[in-house]
Amino acid sequence: MPSSSVTPIWQRFGAGLLAGFALVGAFLCLLAFLFVRPELDVRPGPAWTPPAVVAAAAATLPPPAVQGAEQGLAVGRSAQVIAAAAVNLRRTPGYLNKPAGDILGTVPRDATVDIIGGPQTADNLIWWQVRVSAGREGWMAETRASGDLLLQPAP
Incomplete structure (x- = not known):
């Protein structure tokens, strides 16, 4: 079975x-x-050629407009520090790629400084040569890189 x-x-x-x-x-x-x-067409003839690469001119940005005149900052006038914290007083204008000794000190909020030179543009900021009450001289930026105002005409 x-x-x-x-x-x-x-x-x-x-x-x-x-x-x-x-x-x-x-x-x-x-x-x-x-x-x-389908068969490939391998006959010689006109073929598509990519366009030639043309180097574009490097874009150059105009220097930032000097805003100090609009705000009343000028050589011979006084300015007040209005930053939230103390502002660096520098040996030369600019803040990028500077040696450690470029910072001379700091200027506290609400301090009054005398503008003795400038304006100069460095690192896309406007810089003023100032003299602080202790007689030290150096450079201060008018604004931060973020656009926050650091100096305004003294009242």
Whole structure:
């Protein structure tokens, strides 16, 4: 007596037939991909050429407008420090790539300074040469790089 675990032939035949059709279909797709494709046009003739690269002129930004005249800062006048904290007094105008000895000291908030020179533009800021009450002279920026005002005409 045959055991019940044997698969009837019609079920094995059906699975084999299905696998066979899948293999034949894959083979036909491969043949179609290899042999049925458009031919490349390799005849010489005019071809597209990318445009030549032209170097653009470097953009030059105009120096920032001197705002001190509008605000009343000028040589011979006094200015008041209105920054939230003390402002650096520098040996020379500018704050980028300076040696450590460029900072002479700090000037506290509400201090009054005499403007003795300037304005000069350095590091995209306007700088004024000032004399503090102790007689020291140096350079102070009119604004921070963020645009916050540091000096205003003294009242």
